[in-house]
Amino acid sequence: MIQRIIADQVLFGLSFQPSIAILGPRQVGKTTFVKQLQQKLSKPSVYFDLERSSDLSKFQHDRLAFLETMQEQTVILDEIQRLPEIFPDIRSLIDQNRVPARFILLGSASFILLKNTSESLTGRISYFEMTPLLFRELQPDVDYIRHWLWGGFPNAYLAPTSEQQQKWFDDFVRSYLERDLPQLGLSASPIQLRRLMMMIASIQGSLLNQTMLANSLGIRNNLVSTYLDFFEQSFLIRRLQPYYTNIGKRLTKSPKIYIRDSGLVHHLLSIHSYENLLGHIVAGGSWEGYVIEQVISLLNYQQIPFFYRTADGAELDLVIEQDLQIKLAIEIKLSSSPTLSKGTTISLADLNNPPLLLITPTADDYLLKPNVWVCSIQTLSDNIRRILG
Template sequence: MFSRVIEEEFLEQLSDNPAVALLGPRQVGKTTLIKSFLDQFGKPSIYLDLESNADLIRLQDAELYLDERRESIIILDEIQRMPSLFPLMRSLIDRNRVPGRFILLGSASPDLLKNSSETLAGRIAFLELHPLLLEEVKNEISYAVHWLRGGYPAMLQAATDRSSARKMADFISSYIERDLPLLGIPGNPVNVRLLVNMLVSVHGGLLNVSQLANSLKMSVPTIQTYLDYLENAFLIRRLLPWHVNVSKRLVKTPKIYIRDSGMLHSLAGITGMEDLTGNIIVGSSWEGYVIQQVIAALPFNVKPYFYRTQDGAELDLVLVKGNNVKLAIEIKYTNSPTLSRGNSVAQQDLGNPLLLIVTPSAEDFRLKENIQVCSISTFSNYLKEAL
């Protein structure tokens, strides 16, 4: 098992909150991570899988069962399957408010788990477990393999690239046909699959919902609903534009990304590095891959955006703390990067913050006084220093 960067924060939140929810897509390693902590909790723990009939039977009288075990940490896996537990957990916590009463594991975001965010307000901390990051695996796995296969453990550690691609294809089918309907997504899974396939062609571009609706012969509200569910299931990301500079004519449309690079490649029919480097999506794939690595490593109080004006000034990522731009990032799929005039103008618009140019494997060097070139393997050093 790989060490996860979230481990320290999880244990910290558990020592300070009655409930901690660890959320993320299926098969990302949530259950494995929690089970690795059992010896560190300092008190007994009980693991309940809400997809197990045996465990559901134990919860037929959930209040009695959970109250009798108030001295144990209760781990509830796939919590989105039983939202009726949220009001009960609030009541139990209020009767005996101590840290670490409940650990909730789920495959849906807080927005989709509205019962938890509303019912347990002030009693719960939310953390997201992302697919394995390069920072977590780089001592054993190269960036190229990680980029190609993505961060889902089973796919990343498959015996061959072909096996990895097959596992991902099966995973996507299962998610669309089984998991999304369980989360409440309306409509036919065939239509959802058509949309997901279409997202490959717009990955890294500005989101045009009307264009997607026209192409798929669906209504705009239907496409918007599907996108909301895909985002709340941690499969896609809508990256918002930074538009604090009101004197500029700014793009205000979000950009859209398929979060996991391995999922993107599977949907695009890419099964090896030769396929990837020769594919038309290689540049947008690299951009999305780096963005995922950066965003997954951000502290909770730093928000990511992109910057683009109608006049062509643009930067791939702008990291904002409070209302201040702390770091700008431009992503280049080359080890001999140059900046466009639009990149330079954007940096000036933002007040000349440090601009990090992230490449596949270039040696780190200063391009100019406030422009640093680095590799995907070393960007985290500059991220920590700037934030």
């Protein structure tokens, strides 16, 4: 059984908050996780899957009275985005009797998409994001090549064969485009949305140019913006924002765009082997996006990720801000013998020379020069914790 890293955080949240939300993309393991969690709760629990019509129908009439019958239990509501009108009822019950662990809400979309719902529970809820399986959740037995190539969705990563993994992703993408997004309120052609996903995969790790995407699709720029918002709030993509600082230089203002799961990137581009991946133009961007997701999963709420890039092209793949200072810079390299570029050196100087990690697939850890370390994906977690605490 794979132990999810958020387990202890969730149990801590349940020890004092009346409600918690576990959010993440479909098929990421939220339901499996919460069913394991039920065994560790301090009181009885009851589970409802709002995707099932039999469970959903129980909340169609006098929801408040129905929920009041379960006051001594933890009520678990899976796929909560199917019933956004229940949030005021949850708030009312919490305000009547504020005790820990009254509700666990599971959702496949950020509450930003559920109009006015997050405001209903302000001060009454803690949020936790469940990502696809992380490298450190699979250690020590993980093969980074398989994890990078196939991604972290459990059913994809654990598929016995490449053919089964490809079939799983086919079904996932079709369901996401044809069912999930329409349920969230997006009315758009699945064919057009799939084309957009493939275009994003092909520019993995590049600066976002919405006009270029709109022109390629033959649609308006504002439509692309809407589609990207839905992709982001359903945890498909990440728009990494640039870091701004008053250093007297012209800085890039566009975000960089990534599909968050590397296996999905490779599926959309028909990359089905490690050899194909290394020979593909997207290899560098794919490795960059893969490592960025591992790094961001290690950060706390005070540590904010950005990238840094000047108009002249000097760049750092990732910088971590805390207390209005850059505490760590990261460069992500496919080579196991990385070197410092002139642009990296310039960028570090712009930011008052924070510690720099050069992250590679397999290199042994060593000090390249003062305040600059080379490390591998295997020792990434230890090095991040050593620097950021």
